Amino acid sequence: MxxxxxxxxxxxxxxxxxxxxxxxxxxxxxxxxxxxxxxxxxxxxxxxxxxxxxxxxxxxxxxxxxxxxxxxxxxxxxxxxxxxxxxxxxxxxxxxxxxxxxxxxxxxxxxxxxxxxxxxxxxxxxxxxxxxxxxxxxxxxxxxxxxxxxxxxPEVLVDPKWSKARVVRNRSEDLVVLHRLFDRAAQRYDSHYVITPADGSDDEHVHVSFRYxxxxxxxxxxxxxxxxxxxxxxxxxxxxxxxxxxxxxxxxxxxx
Ligand SMILES: C[S@@+](CC[C@H](N)C(=O)[O-])C[C@H]1O[C@@H](n2cnc3c(N)ncnc32)[C@H](O)[C@@H]1O
Missing domain, CATH: 3.40.50.150 (Vaccinia Virus protein VP39)
Known part of the structure; x- marks a missing residue:
């Protein structure tokens, strides 16, 4: 509805x-x-x-x-x-x-x-x-x-330790890798997800912008x-x- x-x-x-x-x-x-x-x-x-x-x-x-x-x-x-x-x-x-x-x-x-x-x-x-x-x-x-x-x-996640690309655990068999890129001056970050589907189809790129x-x-x-x-x-x-x-x-x- x-x-x-x-x-x-x-x-x-x-x-x-x-x-x-x-x-x-x-x-x-x-x-x-x-x-x-x-x-x-x-x-x-x-x-x-x-x-x-x-x-x-x-x-x-x-x-x-x-x-x-x-x-x-x-x-x-x-x-x-x-x-x-x-x-x-x-x-x-x-x-x-x-x-x-x-x-x-x-x-x-x-x-x-x-x-x-x-x-x-x-x-x-x-x-x-x-x-x-x-x-x-x-x-x-x-x-x-x-x-x-x-x-x-944000003060914690801008630390390079957290900003490195890492695998995201999720419900699918697909491999989801997240890389967050911070722009501290603009108080923004972009999450880039690269997804390798388990069925062998082409990788996908998901990009989401945030204002933190x-x-x-x-x-x-x-x-x-x-x-x-x-x-x-x-x-x-x-x-x-x-x-x-x-x-x-x-x-x-x-x-x-
Ligand atoms: C990350 S998803 C989260 C969905 C759900 N809350 C969850 O936790 O699974 C964000 C959702 O917010 C919606 N959204 C983002 N900005 C919005 C806005 N200004 N007005 C209405 N919906 C918005 C998007 O369309 C999307 O469906």
Missing amino acids: SSQAPGPAESAAGSSYTQRFADRYDAWFGKERLTTDTVDFLVRLIGSGAALELGVGTGRIALPLARRGVRVEGVDASPDMVARLTAKPGGDGIPVTIGDFTRLPADGRTVDVVFVAGGTLFELPTQEDQLRCFRHAARLIGTDGAFVLDAIV AGVGELDLMARAAGLELRERYGNWAGSPFRDGCPYHVSVYRPGR
Whole structure:
């Protein structure tokens, strides 16, 4: 079940990886352990409430959430990714709006939890887009809800040790090698994935651009949107967030 939101979503809808690789997204980028941890975390947080996923994609998270009894909706700019979601069993039962999640109409609706996962926040190309995302989330969760996001910790990942090309463990038999290239001056990085399919077909190259922000900048964007940080973990399994963690999961709520 999908509907169309007004307004363009050029950055994501025009993104070549969602158009070209939607059918292989789950196999290449879906990691079972990570997905299970993410779903468990969100089930605990959402409880009997309702949730909205920004950048719902192929439903990697939304579908198992719905199967666990959570009321969840999504928004995504890519019709190709959403087509994968709706083609899956139960996918048609998840309401999805096609559009840019930084430009959602203000219709007065609220949900208990808004979340953006899979590193999607940094796909927004500018600080202004990311700030607008926080503002939309703040409006959508009203006075009692929560906004949850996951992101890399750029100060850790710019270290050459992490920036080297490495094999990504995933659900497929294909060999997926990731190389992240940082431009520290522009506060951007590009993930280049070279995929060697197990069936012997030609290598594929997937390229995704990100605009990164450290935890301090994210927390400040949250404050500018009227939110404050309440919880921060080193991963979706809820490990403590410590010096050296390459990743974080952060929970924001309306400021007191
Ligand atoms: C990396 S995928 C993550 C999908 C899903 N959240 C997951 O974790 O599997 C990012 C998704 O966000 C969508 N997206 C990126 N920027 C967007 C925007 N501004 N508005 C709507 N969707 C966007 C892309 O189309 C893509 O489906």
